[in-house]
Amino acid sequence: MSAGGPGGEAASVETANQVDAKGIGIGLVGIYIAAIAADADIPYLIFLAGIGAVFATKMGADAVRRVCSYGIGTGVPSIGMLALGMGLISAMFGLAFGAMIGVSYVGPIVGLVLAIAIGFVVGTLANKIIKLNIPVMERCLMEIAGAGVLVLTGLSVMIAGSMDFVVISEKVITTGYIAPVFILGALGILHPFNASLGPDETQDRTMVHALSCGAIAMMIGGVCSIAVIDPVAGIISTVIGLAIWYVTFMGFVKLVKRDAGAGWVGTGLLPPGAM
């Protein structure tokens, strides 16, 4: 429920392309380095998959921010859930596809491509059939679904310490750790804009909030991986997650203080049909 009603394109300092490039780039690189290192019996680098997931969270949160500033009418959480719904299907297919053809390393990329395709279809359905008529809908849903895949794959790789579908299935899905991964990943994507929305919303504040939410997911993922793989690697991930959370959360508090002194901004009246 966007308090400002149907708004327009959100003002951005960092452009969408920059955020996407960082999200996809750091996300994939982190996941791959972590998985390759873990396969080479160096599990201590798996925290990199978590860092990839943190940046993917930021990419998802930025897309949520841009699409939801048009006022989608259903509340911001719905789009985060949609992201992880599409992301989950694509991520699992990608990893399973990798296992089917016997090359597990193609998993995240197949998942990402598939998620972008599903995001495009769902965005087109929302715009053309349901007639939401939000110009950035297709692009944002592609980004959100892609972020969902990277977050899920990143955290799953971090917990399981492998990119193999069989190992992830055994260590993340069957153990039930997929549930915290799913909901924390969704929270990282949907919560920052949901908490910061309003006429005085600023991109840097929302983004730093997204990083801190992603760091919480990384921290919990680290705790889960203590029980599943090498305890030392799990503790490294947890501590790094905690450090990222502390730094970003302090940054968030600083930006909140900065924005709180800006005076009031008029919201306008609720649009007809908002009630």
Added chain:
Amino acid sequence: MSDITIVGMLMDNLPSIIGIIIGGICIAVGVHFVPVGGAPAAMAQATGIGTGTVQLAAGSGLTGLLAAGYMYMTLSAAGTPGITEIVLICATGAVGAMIMITVTMLVGNWVYIYGVGVPPASAKRDYDPITGDPQAPYVAPGTVGQGIPTVCFVSGAIGGLLGGLGGSLIYCMLMWVNGDPAISSIFAIGVFLVNAVLPSYNIQGTIEGFHDPKFKRLPKAILACFIASLLCGIIAVTIPSVAMLTGGS
């Protein structure tokens, strides 16, 4: 491992894809029945349950999934479930989701009536279509109704039924394909969420039930969810189980 091909799996699992599509459409229709009030209802300024569609759909769907999963486990002890068992499993899931949504509406109504102090009334109709009670005198000025009147309650129960039915049907279909409860349930949740969010855009976040004028938008959501479920179904049935990948252990 090499004999698992995507085309082969698609052909073998055509009934499962159809089942997933039917399940997705059931969820889409179910979302339109649930009285979702959103933030205005949370402040007792609109009729319905005071939260978003997705939270309600996910809540009832997951409860239904739990019920269906338990029933599946019990029934599959005798062998792979056939059509009769699947009907029973879907009925269990539907009842589980109905229990969740009706309890939410009942307790929500207690809060509205005894806590906030408002009479449940709908502003969309002058008379309740089920009980015939006049609504207009009880709608507080400046609001569009409050609480969950009888017609919304009945509509919500139907919505829970359809949501639970759809969720359990998708779960059963996936169990047919890969036989792994963990993968099937997490995948059913993914398909469920996609099919719950698209209709919620169709109703723009709030609806009172089948008596609401927005209910007439239903065909658009059915079409959108048909396409989305088809896509999800095709992807879902190509995911093999771990047992198939490791050579059937």
